[in-house]
Amino acid sequence: MDDQLPEPLRTVEHELTTLLRRGRTVSWGLVKEVHPHLEPNSYGLLLWLRRSGSTRLTDLATRLGVGKGTLSRQIRGLEALGLVRRDPDPVDRRAAxxxxxxxxxxRFDAARGTRLDELERSLRDWPAEDLTEFARLLRRFNGSWTPERG
Structure with missing residues (x-):
């Protein structure tokens, strides 16, 4: 079956697998910089909270593609570590x-600074147009890729 796939698709799969593996390794190290008791998958959650400023649990669960129960458990752990807080939603007092x-x-900004420094060093020699195109294509890919889970 692999021989029937177009070479560009096989290359994308290989490079994406490499990127995800490296990203996971980096994220695991970064979460330990934020707090030694964080779960490895917390970096993405913290990044979304940092970028959004404030968001409802249901909106965050939808954005991250995880169940509300799973996310609620993760949030409770982050609250216990003093990294996340819940405030009453001014529109819906039942929500937070x-x-x-x-x-x-x-803590997040300090750890993220390290990651951004490493990323900047890796991309320093890229022409600005390439970096802009890379960002555009990644955004397009992330917006269109919806993996099926069986």
């Missing part, structure tokens, strides 16, 4: 708005 605490933001 999630955001990073000041400590969570400080």
């Amino acid at each position: 708005q999630l955001s990073l605490t000041e400590e969570g933001q400080r």
Whole structure:
């Protein structure tokens, strides 16, 4: 079957697998910089909270593609570590708005700074047009890729 796939598709699969493996390794190290007791998959969650400022659990679960129960468990762990807080939603008092605490933001920003420095070093020699195109294609890919889970 592999021989029947177009070479560009096989190359994308290989490079994506490499990228995901490296990304997972980097994220595991980064979460330990944020807090030694964080779960490895917390980096993406913290990044979304940092970028959104404040968001509802249901909106975050939809954006991340995880169940509300799974996300709620992760949020409770982050709250226990003092990295995330829940505030009443001003529109719907039954719901809560999630955001990073000041400590969570400080720790996340310090760890993220390390990651961004490494990324900048890796891409330093890329022409600006290539970097812009790479970002555009990644955004397009992430917006269109919806893996099926069986």
